Amino acid sequence: MVTRRRMLQGAGTLALLAPFAKGFGNETPQNVAQVAQQEHAKPTGDDYVPVTDPLVKQKLAQWSDWKFGIILHWGIYSVLGIVESWTLCSGDWIKRPGGVGYVEWKQRYEQLRTKFNPVKFDPAKWAQAAHAAGMRYLVFTTKHHDGFCMFDTAQTGYRVTAPDVPYHASPRANIAKAVFDAFRRRDFGIGAYFSKADWHHPDYWSPLWAMPTRNNNYDVGKYPEMWKRFVDFTHAQINELTTQYGGLDLMWLDAGWVNANGHPDAKAYSSDVPWAQDIDMPGLAAIARRNQPGIVLVDRDVSGPYENYRTPEQAVPDQPLPYPWETCMTMGGSWSWNPHDKYKSPRELVHTLVGIVAKGGNLLLGVGPQPDGELPAGALDRLQAIGAWMRVNGPAIHGSRAIAPYxxxxxxxxxxxxxxxxxxxxxxxxxxxxxxxxxxxxxxxxxxxxxxxxxxxxxxxxxxxxxxxxxxxxxxxxxxxxxxxxxxxxxxxxxx
Incomplete structure (x- = not known):
């Protein structure tokens, strides 16, 4: 995810990884003031661009009926139980192991792929648990900002099916496909999370220069050929995802600072960049909708025709919003797996769902799978409790609409x-x-x-x-x- 997060987590390791992760402790979230500094101004309802494509309108109405979904952040960061991708950013608000320099940490982080071996991964169990909880759509991280691909891309060797990843020999090694197929068999709506930034790609974070921020580290106006290669790479991956992974309902695009018009996140953390990171969204959208007619595009936090619905993160609006919206929220304090996470109570989760749906929104609830491939026991307990409530009260949630006075x-x-x-x-x-x-x-x-x-x-x-x-x-x-x-x-x- 991008902002409005608890950037720090308690980090745990498996015993065999203790030397690799030496220096991690049970860190606590940053205080409210620090988190507030990471916020950016949200778009207003006045700049929402209504959908006109009849196929997209039809899909958006279907999404609105689902009401309750699950988002799963899973990647090589899960091996250590640390915050997803963000330790790769350079900034004094990022906490890495004590005494480990940035360059060394980046090398260690990229080697996490050689430890990723989720031998207990069974996406059918994930789908069953989510369906029993009353969830009706999925968003899965095909690639987070670190650039590690959880799908069998031909564009990079930094992927879960590469020979140096222990799990590559498994019949389920193409993890995104296995997840999408399992949830599709449960009749879920299928969404692909995809980060427009890629901190591993040499044409986003070029090795020629330091990479001090989340932004690309060179002036795209001075090196247009480098940026074009990155845009072509991104479009090629979108083409793969929309042609090789079955029917997709949502393309959930993160990293809002990567866009043609500049973005508040590009100016965050003393990292103002004077160039726009134009990913050619018209071209990207054309590829996605040529391959998947009617697919809903969620270009998060970027106003315009490709943000078909909006995604307030970790927050429930005080009032109904004048456009389609979805609160994306963690079940605990972290998007990715954290062995010390504290999950919200079933009562709080049910009340949150009800409050969102009453205002006309959807809830996309975040759970981080463990490095072994299982969902955490605490998360499963809560999914079961929510499911028991939904089996009785689901008719008041699914397919419902808001009605004043809410x-x-x-x-x-x-x-x-x-x-x-x-x-x-x-x-x-x-x-x-x-x-x-x-x-x-x-x-x-x-x-x-x-x-x-x-x-x-x-x-x-x-x-x-x-x-x-x-x-x-x-x-x-x-x-x-x-x-x-x-x-x-x-x-x-x-x-x-």
Whole structure:
């Protein structure tokens, strides 16, 4: 990811890698002030460019129905349980092992590929766990900023299928393909994360000069032939991904500082560059949509026709946004695997999902697979807990749309295709069971409307009064809902 992250993680190692990773400790996240310095101004709704291509509009509507997805950051950084790619950047806000110089660390980092051997990797298990949690689409990191490719690209030897990677002999060595195929069999929407920056490529970070920042390290106006080679390389990889990996629904492009018009991230961390890093997005988009008609492009944090939806990172907007959007958020504190990560509680995750969907957005929840190829036990526990809730309340989430006023007291609202209204009650921590009755002021049911609690069966008694509708919750229903982090009151029809 790009910004709004906890840049530091506790770093753990396997015993056999201890000499390799010597110097890593249990670091803590930077303080709020430091993180704030890494923020950049987000585009406003005024500069969103609506989609006009009918195939893309159709796909975007489908994506909006999915509501809940998973993003998986996995790469050679996972071998050590460190933050994805970012230790390769030079800056005093990056923490590397004590006493290890930048040049030596970069060499060590690139050798992590010789340790990557996820012998327990079984993407069918990942897909099953995500599907059971109620997730309906996937975004997988085909390449992060470090340039290591998790797919069988012909453009570079810095890839998971290279002979010096222990896992290259596995029948699942083409990891991106194995992941996409497994999730596609579960009828998931498929998204490919791809970093437009590539810190391994010699025409992005040229070995002729130092590479002090996330930006390319030479003036593209002075060396246009170098930049053209990098653009051609990038387009060739996009062509591979969109021709050799089955149907793709989303192309999720990270590294927003790589664009034609300049970008706040290009000026971050005292690293102002006076040249635009024009990746030729019109050409890239033409390749992607020639090969995958209707594919949704997510050129993150770059306003224009190729940011078909926006992705507030680690944040939930206070109000509904005037364009399609998705909060991308970690289940814990890290995008990639961190052995010391602390995951959010199932209650917090359910409430976050409900709050986002009530405002018309999607939640893309981040989980980092372990270096052995398994999902962490803590993450699986939470996916199971969310799934138990979604099996009952999923009809209030999937395929729903926002409806004003979006929330009232402890309730958050969604609208079903049939005109029903779902009032989802968010249970306070320590709240033992629902109250004997609740009052809703925001909606008036039509005469003869049916009210029920999803999963509880039977209709509920309700009365219209001046201060709203009063709904009685029988003791049997309250007992049934006692352990739930949220529950849904469905009104079959309301007055317009």
């Amino acid at each position: 929330g009232e007291d402890k309730f958050r609202f969604t609208r079903g295709r049939d005109g029903s209204v779902n009032a989802i009650y968010l249970v306070d921590e320590g709240e033992q069971e629902p109250p004997a009755s609740v009052t809703l002021r925001s909606f008036k049911p039509v005469q003869g409307a049916k009210l029920q609690v999803l999963g509880a069966g039977g209709e509920l008694a309700w009365r219209q009064r001046d201060d709203g509708i009063h709904v009685e919750l029988p003791e049997a229903v309250r007992r049934q809902l006692a352990a739930s982090p949220a529950w849904t009151l469905r009104i079959s029809a309301v007055r317009s």
